[in-house]
Each structure stands twice: as structure tokens, then as C-alpha cells.
Amino acid sequence: MKEDNRAAADQAAKIIPIQWDATFFFERAVRSMDRYHYDKALKYFRLAVEYEPENPVNHCNLAGILSEMGQYEESNRILVEILETLDPLMTECFFYMANNFANMEQYEKAERSLLRYLEEDEEGHYLDDAEEMMELLQYELKRPSKIVTIKARQGFAEHDQARVMLEEGKFAQAVKLLESIVESNGEFMAARNNLALAYYYMGRFDRAMEAIKQALEQEEGNLHALCNLAIFYQHANDQENLVALADQLRRMVPFHQEHVFKLATTMGILGEHECALRHFRRLLKDGSGERDASLYHYAAVAAVHSDRLAEAEQLWQQAARRDPKSDVARYYLEQLAQAREGSQKLAASYHYHLPFEEQFRMWERLPGTMPDGMKSNPLVRSSFFWALRHGDRKTKLQVIQALGLIADSEVQEALKALLLEPEEDDDLKRLALFVLRSIGVSEPVPAVLGGKRKLVGSVADSAAAADRLPDWEPVWQRVLDTAFLRMGNEYGLLQQYDLMKLWLDYLTRVYPDVPKLAKPESWSAALEYLTAKHHRRAVSYQEVAERYGASAATVSKHAKRIDEICGVKE
Template structure:
């Protein structure tokens, strides 16, 4: 469209001006020089109307809107650019992140930055994006999420999505996704390691153990798998294998940062605080962008090895990086007050469990069940409280585990019942919670210094009678063996064929002796067959016959 708009007084000729996008762009720049922003905004809008498919016009408009503080309107335009007009204009993701940061939507800003760096890791604003990502991680009080290159293979992107599901507590979804990855890429070990963690968090110890073993069969020196295996062996009582693993892990020198962090965290969890301290101090010294969580872990390790001044220094650094978090301040005050709860504090950046209970008592069953599904830290806090807390804390944990009502909660309570140093009155309450979860299964408990069975209709049940025969002989064998015997016997004795075998048995003592002998040997606690037979008043050969049936159900 052309219109006569000016006259050249010298030539007396009409000068025509083309009112195109360039014309309005020039007018907008003039208005910007004069600081007439509303007029500049109007001309930028005219430019986009003249050339709606030109992304530069839209970016100019979005930039001015951002300068005027209209961040959301600016982002609406930028979103349109990258999704509809020109997806290759990757710098728009950086502009989006800046606007989101100004709106203090840090989670969204982080997503935009990760998108930008994933699409253009060497881009014009890559360095600024990295710096902004670090600042956002400080605001959020946690490490930044990892950048996934846009053009990485699909299964790697899928694995990153699964890992994020795992971190947010969505274990079932993560498990399904990881299984799919492994089915298509069997040699991709990070997926197997994370699948093992997912099983562990869900309390599926056999599946976790099997998955870790598969990784080590492929790569025997995989540090992540070795660390996972050590935690599992500690949890299920495989003491001999655990000691061998710990000795190996003590002498490892990880070369990669993620391996060092994994090893340091694992050693801390397992009580190897000297090793954890050396690793965390080295990571904190070499890390370009240390975060509050790293400083907290280093502070815990420092405290555990008696370096209180260094612990205080690390918590001060954590407080500077995460000023809104209450965790560093709590531990600084606890350190000054010589709070004994520090001795059992978690390497994870969270308040001690007893403090969490004081601030938010557990009363809502559905809410608690949902929280446990969403965060493995809650379950680990409960298990810590059951083991290390004061009696009133243990009482609340027992009730909480009864409210959760899953297999891992029942297992934790059954283990609690077999600890000789726990008070009987707490065990009586724990028995009620286990009964509520599983009223038909027999359970064992140490009360007044001796092993007893609390069960229903057990005398008339053959499998229950076998367990009753075992109980007087189990007080000295240790909690892991008793728990493994009980778990295995529950599995084996409920098989239809097992009931037929027991009904035809001449002496139930044979099955009681075989159970103790077989489980002990499976867990690398070898016993003399002759001694076990003598203890139960039977012949050694009868144990051998019974064990042939047990061998069909190996403990993994």
C-alpha cells in the first residue's frame, strides 16, 4: 500500500513512502531514542503486523515489553516465536528464562535455561545461561538439573526423564520407563543402576539385589553398582559380603565427580565417615559451582570426624547459598548447643527426624502415604527415627509405619521386634501395628530377653508349629538370620506342595533344623550340619533331604 505523505518543496514532486515493516521499525527506534516507550511499542506492533512471519520483529516487541516490566506478555510472544514462527531461534529460550527469573518463577526459568543449553550448548548466551542457572540453583536451594542435549539419542533423553521421576518419588513410573530402556539398550548401565535404586526405594529388595548383580556381571568395577550393593548387603544382613565391599570401597579413588559424590554419600550412609569426609572435602575444593547440599554433606562429615570448626564453616557457606533454607541455621545452632542429635544427622540436606516431628506431627494417614510415595527421604527419616530416636520418637514412628501399611513398613517393624535392647512396651505397640497390617502371619519378638512367637491359630497349623520349634534356638543367631528365616519360611510354607510335604512329615523338627541350617548357609553364616542336627534331636541325613526342597527357592 502506498500513500502520498510528504512533499519535496524543492522539486515540487510528490515523494511516496512505503509504509512497510522497516518503516515502522525505524520509527520505533527513534521513539526509543526519545524514551517514548509507548509510541515505540505501538510501532513495533505495527512492524509485526506487516511481517507476521518475521521472528525478528516479534523479538523486538518482546524485548521492549520486557524492558517495560511486562514480562508475561513478553514471554507469550517469545513462546509463539519458538513454537510457531522459528524454532531455530534458540536465543529466545534464554530471553524466556530472563523474564521468568524477573517474575521469580525460578523453576520455570531453570526449564527454559536447560532447553536453551540443550539446543545450543555453544550458543551466544551459553556462558550467561550457565551463570544464571547457578544463581537459580542458589535460589531453589538445590543443585541445578542436568542439561540433556536436544540431539542426544532418544533413549538418553528418556533416561533423564526417568531419573527426574525417581528424584520426585514417582517410583512406579520411573521403574516402567527404565525397564523399557533396558529392554531396548541392555548395555546402558545407568538405567540399570537407577532401576536398582527404584526397587530399593519401593522396598523390593530382591529385585534391587538382582538388578545390581546384573550390572556387576556386565561391568565388575562399576562404582555406582558397588555402592548400591554395599547398601543392600547392609540392609539385608549379608555381613561377610558387606565387609568385603566396604574394604574395596575404602580404597577406591574415583576420577569422575559423579562417582566421587556417589561414593562419598554411600560411605557416609554406611558410617565410614573418615572416607566420606576426605571425599566431600575434595569435591567441595574442586567443584566450580558448589551448592548448599554439597556443603551440608561436607559439614556432616566434618562433624562426624571431630572437625567442628570446619563443619561450622561449611554450614555458614550453605546458609549463604540457601538463605531461605532452615537447615543450615538449625545445624549451626545445634553445633553451638552441642545437640546430641547431630551424631545421627543425615547427609541429605534435611532437618533431623525428631525436629520434623516437632514441627509437623504425623496425623493424616492418606497424606503420609502420599508423601512416602513421593519422597524416599521421608521413609529413610522414619527408619532412622525407629533406630536412633528417643522412645517418644520411636513411638510416633511405629504409629506412622502402621499408617503407611506397606511391605517395607511391616518388615521394619518386624525387625524392630527382634532387637533385644528395645523396650518391651514399644514392642507391644509394634505388635499391634503388624497385626493390623497382616493379621494372619506369625511373627517373632524378643520380650523380657527371650524369643517368643505372637501368632494366631499357630498350634494347629503345621508351618506355625515348625516355627515354634525353631524359636527357642534363635536367640543367639542374630536379627538378620531370624528375619531371613521368617521371610523364607513364610514364602515356602504357603506353597500348596509345601503343605502336602509337612502333612506327611514324621518329625517337624527336621524342617525346623533344615530351615536354620539352610538360611544360615545361604547368608554366608555356615553352620555344622551335625551340630544343628544335635540341637534339634534329629539325624544329619534328614536335614540333607529337606534341603533339596529348599534349594528350589534360593535367597537373592
């Protein structure tokens, strides 16, 4: 008897109780589907719903097996119920419904459901399938579908637009767009990286460093972010962090061509030219960008800095053949020949354009103009914005003039920002105001002048003379307008500004005993003569008088009077 009891106990111990729950029936259903036993799968999915009626996934699985069995209407009824009562955020249900409607040849309804999916689904798991289905529906309906915003791709089109802005040097516009993208999609790493670069190009270094560190908190191994951080460390002369990061980058061997190119250019900028050359060779060897002259230029520069002059020559020759309209390769081939003769040392830049020194020589020869290549080059524009924030006074004067020749919305924003810098020199701000007026900004602009914030509207305001010149006479303005018109492109904005300052200084000193200006043109000519002399230009009273239709004697008289009052020669 004891043995029977023991046997019964052993038997009981071997019995494993079955846990009847939704997971159990789900697994049975999946096993039945794998064996194409759809009736059994349907039964098990229904049981899973009974055990967990509040779980929308169970209902969705049930709708799925019904669709597989051709019961499309019942499947859609369940999908609608999920969206209306269980989980409105389960937007993939719209995609499943579109499939069911398409199988029932109800193409209008299928299109409406598919558009809802594209508009509302954030994840985009079925995005490729949805786009294929849209092509099918367009064929069946014999018309294009309504254009919608694809939520799963929200930010991608905007990001492409922001990248174009960066390439065009429209940094302020790019920042605004990238900030909005990052705010709505914090995991968009490319947008975070480009936002950091946009800040950097504008000279907002602290914001750039903050943005790149936020990107690395999001994804610590992101190669683009690490490369950007290395450039920022180099700018900040943070050698301790730069050495460690450069060593980490030196050991990396990326696979994707985009990453190889980013790493190669970064190592070149960091002065790791041997490493840069290895990566550029990889890109040239696998055919990536073999028709792109700039890639041959980058490799040539790395070769020069690695003392491989023969290789550099071959690479620049390749670049010249692929981009015959560009002067870059020809310029460096000439410099290379001179370096070999020992007449000068070759200084090669990774930037694919003529060195800034060459471009500025062209600009200085024509003070009232700027070569189109300089205006549109984002690197040139970036250097101007950098200098406006971090340069010395002389550099800032030159940059403000240059920005006046570019004269676009980016320039306006940069100059307006300068006006609000409390530590900036007032005279630089007045020049910035003058440039803003000269490029068509007519409305009053806020500025901090004399330590006080004010709205600056008129020419007199812009020279901080409003307190002493309460009335601004039209004839005074005519003197300035005539001078600016006749000076034309022969003078730069700085010379025009100096002329305006001189005129306002004279009016302020003699006010209220301003002489009657019977012939304003002669006063304009006198102002140009004095301005030209101040800037060491060879000019005579006769020459200036003829251009203004005035007598040399009158121009001389006015010039001497202005000099007596203002002490120009002193």
C-alpha cells in the first residue's frame, strides 16, 4: 500500500500544471499559423482576446488572422474597434485596414486609410510597403494621390533644406530650422551635429560645444559628433582633451564611405596628414567620388603635408582634368613648381577654393565690389561671421564693409546682433548701422549706444548726433546722397561712412549757424576730396569738381572751411 501511495505521489510530482493565459494561446496560435492551420490559429487568437480583452495587441493579432483567411470586413471591424476604444495611438491599424480595403478592391477607402497611416504613424515600420501600395492605388484609381506630410519622415525634408542652407552659408536660417527639428525630434543625430556646426560657423562657440556634447550624450560613439568635437577642441586649444580624442579617432577604421570622408577631412584639419591620406586613398581606390575633383584636391593636400610631392602633383593633375573650369588645381600646381625650385614654401589648404589671401587681393583691387565666388562661398561667409565676433577692431571694420557687399538677410541679422552687443565699440556699431541703411534696412533698429538701449531710425541717430541736431534738413541729406551717388564703386563702404561722419561732425560743430547750401553738389565734392585725402588717395580739386559740376575754387573753399572746423588734416 505504501508503495502504491509513493507511486501516486511520484506521478503527481511529474504533472506540470498548465498556465491558461493569453501568452499560452498566442504561442499556440503562432504554432498553428506556421503549420498553415488557420482555423486553429483563429480559435487560439480568440481565446487570447478572451483572457486579455484590454490588450490591443491580441485584438490586432485576431484581425490579422482574419485578414489572412479572407475575412476582410470582420478584420476591419476589429481594427476600427482598436482605434476607437482600446488604443488610438496604434496607428499601424490604418495600414492593415488599407490592405483589407485594397483586397476588397475598395480603392478609395484603401487610399484614405493609407493616407491616415502616413499622416499619423511616427515609427514608419511599414513606410516602404505603404509607398508601394500608394503606387498601386494610383494605378487603380488612375490619378495621383493627395500629397500629405509623412509623419515618420518628419524633419527629414527640413533637415535637407537646412543642409542646403549651410552649404550656401545661410547659417542663421539653418540654425533656426535645425533648432526646431531637434526640439521636435531629439533623436535626430544628423540634425544635432549640423546644429553644432551651424553655431560654430557663426562664431557662437559656446553654443556649438553645448550642442555637440548633447549629441554625444544621445549617442556616445557617433563618429560625426566625435569629429566635430575634435575640431572644437582644436579651436579652444584644449590640448589635453584633443590628444586623447585624436588618438581615439586615429585608431578608427570606418566602413561607410560617408564616415571615411568625415574622418579623413577631420584628421587633415587636426594635422594628422598621414592618417588623412590613408583614408583619402581608400575613397579613391574604391571609386567613391572618382569624378569629384575636390576629393583629389583633399588627397593632394594631405600628400603635400606628408612630403609626397610627386603624388600630390599627380592628384592635382587629376583634379584639373575633372574640373577644368576651376583655378584651384592650376593654382596649386604653380605653387608646387615654385616650391620645388625653392623660391617659396607651399602652404596648401584642405578647402577647395583659392586661398583667402588671393581672393582678398582681388577684392581690394575693386573696393566697391566683391567676386561672386567670395559672396557665395560658405567658408568665406563663415570666416566673416567669426571675425565679426572674435576679430580685432581693424578686422571687424573690414568685415562690416565686406558684409555690406554681400547684403542678404543673413548679413542683416549678423549686423543687428552686433548692435545689441553691450561691450562692442560704438563706432563699429555706427558703421554697422550705416551699412544696414545702405543695403535697404529703413525701419528703426534697436541698438546699445553709449551704454543705453535705444531705437535708431535716422541718419542723424546713427551717428549719435540727434541730441545736437534736433532738426535734420532735407538739403543736408541731399549733400550725402549726392556724394554717395558720385563716389560709386570707386570707394568702399568705410570711405562712404567716413564721409558721412565728417559731414555730421561739421554740421554738429557749426549748428545752429549752418551756412546756406545754395549748391549742395559743391559741398559733396568737398567732402569727397577730404575723405579721399584721409585715405591717402591721389586726387585734385579740379578732378573732383568736374565730376560734381562745380568750380574747383568753390570746392577748395568749402573743403578748407570744413577742415578748419573739424581739424581733418590734424
